[in-house]
Amino acid sequence: MPTRPQVYRPEATLLDLGDGFFDPVAPADFPETRLRFRNDRAAAQIGVDTLTDDEWTRHFGRFAPLPDTLPQPLALRYHGHQFRNYNPDLGDGRGFTFAQMRDESGRLMDLGTKGSGQTPWSRAGDGRLTLKGGVREILATEMLEALNVPSSRTLSLIETGEHLHRGDEPSPTRSAVLVRLNHSHVRIGSFQRLAYERDEAGLRKLVGYTLRNLYDEDGDDPVRLLDLVVGRTARLAARYMAAGFVHGVLNSDNINVTGESFDYGPWRFAPTWDPAFTAAYFDHQGLYAFGRQPEAIHWDVMQLAVALRQIVESEPLVAALDQFGPRYQPEVTQAILWRLGVRSRDPDTDRDLVQATERALRTSGVGIDRFFFDAFGGELPDTYADPWTEVRTALASYEPRKDRSHAYWSGEPCSMLIDEVEAIWSPIADDDDWTPLHAKVAAIRNMGDALAE
Incomplete structure (x- = not known):
């Protein structure tokens, strides 16, 4: 013990x-x-x-x-x-x-x-x-x-x-x-069940439990809970995008009220900045495609608001829900600046840099992991020609949040594309060889150390 x-x-x-x-x-x-x-x-x-x-x-x-x-x-x-x-x-x-x-x-x-x-x-x-x-x-x-x-x-x-x-x-x-x-x-779907069963006492109890134990706040105000969940889930959506990650199944039972990602089935990391890239073979309509994840998470949070409507008036819930977009934008800006390894300047300049980065990634087809590896610290190599001129010029005015002295930066970018996942699984399936898995976990943690503050 x-x-x-x-x-x-x-x-x-x-x-x-x-x-x-x-x-x-x-x-x-x-x-x-x-x-x-x-x-x-x-x-x-x-x-x-x-x-x-x-x-x-x-x-x-x-x-x-x-x-x-x-x-x-x-x-x-x-x-x-x-x-x-x-x-x-x-x-x-x-x-x-x-x-x-x-x-x-x-x-x-x-x-x-x-x-x-x-x-x-x-x-x-x-x-x-x-x-x-x-x-x-x-x-x-x-x-x-x-x-x-x-x-x-x-x-x-x-x-x-x-x-x-x-x-x-x-x-x-x-x-x-x-x-x-x-x-x-505790999921959004936990509240949906209580609303479906018209259990108002249960809804109030779960609101109080969540505020008290997961947000360290007193009281049982449903509007305050929704406001907190909007902020946390907007952050989650933003960081999915900066990571190039596609969860695959963003159903409301897979979104917890702390804004912490979990339950990984058909996930993928997008190789390039392709908004239409999907992870689940059964997502025929692209509902949870890479570029639609903020919309999907916002829709799920809307279902929390619908459930809470049984115990509070609609107007303040709608006002809280409407803050998802305004909260997502600065979150995605900061998430991409973090991955670029530069310190924030001012909102307008930061937003211009992020928008230029997204445009160049989308039109160039450069790998997401490759680009962020090369650009970390704010200096984009000369090999990045058009459409990267605007990004290189903008980056030049930023200060690095961390230098590139860590040994990770002397190698190649750590990634986790589907072919790599299969290459790690094959030796386990064929020879019960777990060495590649443990080596990959060590490499991922090494990258994490290089990126961390």
Whole structure:
């Protein structure tokens, strides 16, 4: 068990909501548990990095309760819009929340699962996760963390010894259970369910829980909550764009109220600045394409406003919702300046630089990762000819926020395109060789160190 009680700070605040918000469940009894990935950097922030591998597997593969937190796993209830179609038959179908604790900064954190077995909300699903899906989630969360995107983190991946059949990858395929560290699993869809059931008391209770535990604010004002969520989700949308990331499934049950990205299925990083680039093969209309993600997230937040309308007047909710665009614009400007490695000057000059950068990326076809690597610190190489003249001139007036002395800048840009994901998975599938995965995680973290303040 954690040997530093001053760091391990267990909580069980989810129980304050009461039985109507979740269902107690039992984890699957897996044939085996083979530890494949443990994120000790994240674990240290919640005081569980001192667990031995056997203890780790017992808690994160067999789900023996951690001390003084939730006594058993809880499958959360929620609804949501999926590709803009309302679905009241959702809820945690292959995961649950099984522990809460404070991190080193005092934030309330959830430990949630993916692939931990069936729940009352599984419908026809088997409640399992493919090993490849777990590997992909490791790569997504590590890359997003390095690129300054608010994201869940993959704490653990354990192979579970089952053979799964899936329609979208060669079957049978290997199985796994994943544990993610998240600043809450309360979704927009959590509020939608209560509104659908006309549970006004439940809505007020969830508003108060969210403000108190996730925003450190007193009271239960729905308008204040919406205002906070608008700000956080505008930031998330902006940082997706600066990272060149496409989530793939921005349904309202996949947007949590802290504006922290999570649940990575058909994600991709866009190779070039192509607004029409999509991640999900089934997104035939491009609803969640790269360039439409701010619109998609705004639409989801609108559904939160619709749900809250049951307990407050519409006018102040509309006023709060209308701030999404005005908040998104400065957020995307700052996110791109951060990736360019330069310090802000003034709003008009910053906006002109960002708009010129987006235009040049879109028309030139230069790779997103390549450009930001070459331009970091504000000096664009001479090899960037038209249409980069305006960007080079604008950058010359900016001060770097960090120099290029880190060893990362002497190599090549770290990226995570689909071919690289497949190249990391192939040796695992063919030879059970995890070396490329661990090497890539190390390379991503090295990039993160070079980019960080």
